[in-house]
Amino acid sequence: VGALAVASMIGLPPFAGFVAKEAGLEALAHGGTVRDMVLLGVVALGSVLTVAYGARLWWGAFATKPAVLAADDTVHADGVATSTPIAHAEPGEQPAAITHPSLWLVAPAGVLALGGLGVGLLPTLGENLLGPYAATYPTGELSHLVLFPGVTATGLLALVVLAAGFALFLVRDKVERWQAAPPHPVSADRVYRRGMRRLDELAADVTGLVQRGSLPSYLGIILLTFVVAVGVPLLTSTSFPSRVRPYDELAQVVFAAVVVVSAVLVARARRRLKAAILLGVGGYAMAGLFLLGGAPDLALTQVLVETVTLVVFVLAMRRLPPYFSVRPLAASRWLRLALGVAAGLVVGGIALVAPSARVATPVASSFAEEAVTWGGGTNVVNVTLVDIRAWDTVGEISVLLVAATGIASLVFVHRRTGVIFRESDAPPDRAVWGGDDDPTASLRRPVDTTTAQVRATTSRDRLWLRAGRTLAPYRRSVIFEVVVRLVFRTMIVYSVYLMFSGHNAPGGGFAAGLVTGIALTVRYLAGGRYELGEAAPVQPGTLLGAGLFVAAGTGIAGMLAGRPVLTSWVLTWHAPVLGEVHLVTSLFFDVGVYLVVVGLVLDILRTMGAELDRRAEVGIDPPFEKVTSGRSDD
Structure with a gap:
């Protein structure tokens, strides 16, 4: 060969x-x-x-080279040399025989x-x-x-x-x-190796300069690059509009003022929890702007995302100092302020120039008609996500899956999945966060704790939450438990409604998944990690993988029918009781998105919530109250 x-x-x-x-x-x-x-x-x-x-x-x-035959080579009378190939071995080791490559390697x-x-x-x-x-x-x-x-x-x-x-x-x-023969004072090999060494040293110096392990430095480099790369061409642009209408109604000014004030207060906040709450206030104000702009889908999604994000912040901050590190020097503060203002001005300039600089017809101008004709729905936003640009959505849910895996890898070092904490696994002689307190003690009177006895009691004595008894009495809130039990099933039903109605009304799989995730969150906050295990006794990875499989399988189904990938069909039939039923096959794609989002939120609750709770309780990680901080003026 x-x-x-x-x-x-x-x-x-x-x-x-x-x-x-x-x-x-x-x-x-x-x-x-x-x-x-x-x-x-x-x-x-x-x-x-x-x-x-x-x-x-x-x-x-x-070729045969007799002058360099090894000691174990033999030259026959006809001049042909044969040898027994062996590999060199260290003293005291048996030489390894050289084997011929397999057919699959040579083929x-x-x-x-x-x-x-x-x-x-x-x-x-x-x-x-x-x-x-x-x-x-x-x-x-x-x-x-x-x-x-x-x-x-x-x-x-x-x-x-x-x-x-x-x-x-x-x-x-x-x-x-x-x-x-001729002397070689400078060989090409030496020049190459020296050049590569200098290149490695330069790369190390540049990396040490910009990769210093400081998140503010990374963010500053990104913003500075953005301001220079985009802001300089923006200064010479001639596409600025001659007249700008600042707002359509006064309510927009109010919400915009809330965003600005919350942003300023976030920048000035010293306490992490305060900054997170103020950041959420700004996010909710943005949802109001979306609603006033005629985008209820975006407003709903923004509210749900802000809610889940706030929960994630609180879960993460339990293992962080309550206060940020010491403020930088005055000169550095002014530089950061100038960079932030410059980045904001560049973003605002882009918003003004981009519409005026358009020379072609916008692609989205035909979305409203195509959503009805090809997508079979009147909600342009949802049809765009699950049909018109469904490939982008597949990429986005893949990113969510990678993000969930990354979050889990920060906590679960040796394996991807964690233990599902069920009520039956709770220690019978110890309450969660209660030290040596009696776990059967309630805020009003003792109750039986075995599953058989709980089921045998009357509805008056039945526990509001299945695993609520595992928490120490002073860690529980009866009002919160009652409210959670009343609203949990309502939230699950509402999430299913959002998923099925999203093709023609605000909703969709992403928003429905967030509502389900919030429902699981309130169950966890009310009853702890054992309550989360009772509410969702399934591994997050199973939901993530199933969601991606369903979403991708929907696209493959179109290919199997001889149509382009992610092709959807509109099915209409008459049911005896329901009447005319209108179903678009892209609904199954939305189901996949729903499963991925629920899996992501459940993974966050399992890692940043339940697992960190377990570690703090057994003393692996210190709880929030014991973390020292460099407190300064708030």
Whole structure:
């Protein structure tokens, strides 16, 4: 296999390398320009060197060289040498025998090597295989691949190249002595290695300058790059509108003022919890702006995202100091303030210039019509997500899955999945966060704790939450437990409604998944990690994988039907009780999105909530109250 590959590489007839080399020389010779002639000479000289080192490679790998036979080699009477290959071993170790490669390892190279011989003998076969691809490029004079073009100048040049290359191989000893004779004060190898070393040192210096382990520094570099790369061209833009209408109604001014004030207070806040709450206030105000702008879908999603984000902040801050680190110097504060203001001005400038700089018809101008015609729904936002640009949504839910995996890897170091804490696993003689307190103690009177006894009690004595008894009495809130039990099922039903109605009304799988995630969150906040296990006794990874499988499977179903990927169908039939039923197959795609979002929120609750609770309780991580902080003025 190696010999065949080398023969084709050096352009030995009748291999494909000879056919290709002759065709290339022929193309350059017909160019007629000085540039083509120079290229022809360079290609011919390079081909001579290729023949020479190819022949030397073949000789070094396969030829018999009696002068360098090993001690275990044998030369027979007919001059043929045989050897027993062994591998070098350290003293005291048995040498490992060198085994021949398997057929599966040799087969790919063998197919290509034999293909080189086949294409050379049958150049028409190669032309038929490569012709359609070559036709995609602009061509001049039509030509064909041939094994022997006749007595032509380029054909003779190809033979001269072979002869010169083999001649250079025959005098290889003299060439090597000539190469080693002159002094080499600066070798190319030394120059290369020194250059690579300097390049590594430069990379280390740059990395040490910009990657200092400081999140403010990273954010500053990103914003500075954004301001310079976008702000400088923005200064010379001529697309600024001549007249700007600041607002449509006074309520927009109110919500915008709330956003501005909350942003300023977040920047001035010293306490982490205060900053998180103020940041949420700004997010809720943005939801109000979306609602006033006629985008109820965006407003609903913004409210739900802000709610879940606030919960994530609180869960994470339990293991962080309550106060931020010491403020930077005054000069640094002014630099950060200037960079933040500049970034805000650039974003505002983009918002003003982008609509005026448009020269083509917006793609979204036809979305409203296509949503009804092709998507079978009147909610343009949802139809866009699950039908018109469903591929983007597949990428987005894949990012959510990666984010969930990353969050879990921060807590679960050795394995991806964690233990599902069920009520039956709770210790009978110890309350969660209660030390040695009696877990059967309630805020009003003791109750039976075994499952059989709880089920046997009357509704008056039944627990409001299944695993609520696992918490210490002073950690529980009866009002919160009652409210959670009343609203949990309502929230689940509402999430299902959002998922099914999202094609024609505000909602969809993403919003429905967030509502379900919030429902699980309130169950966890009211009853702890054991209550979360009772509410969702399933691994988050199962939901994440199932959601991505359902969403991607919906797209594959269209391909199996001979249609483009992620094609949806509108199904309508008459049911005896329900009447006319209207179903779009993209609903199943929305179900996949729903499962991914629920899996993400459940993964966050399991890692940042339940697992950190367990570690803090057993003393692996200190609880929030015991974390020391560098408190300063708030």
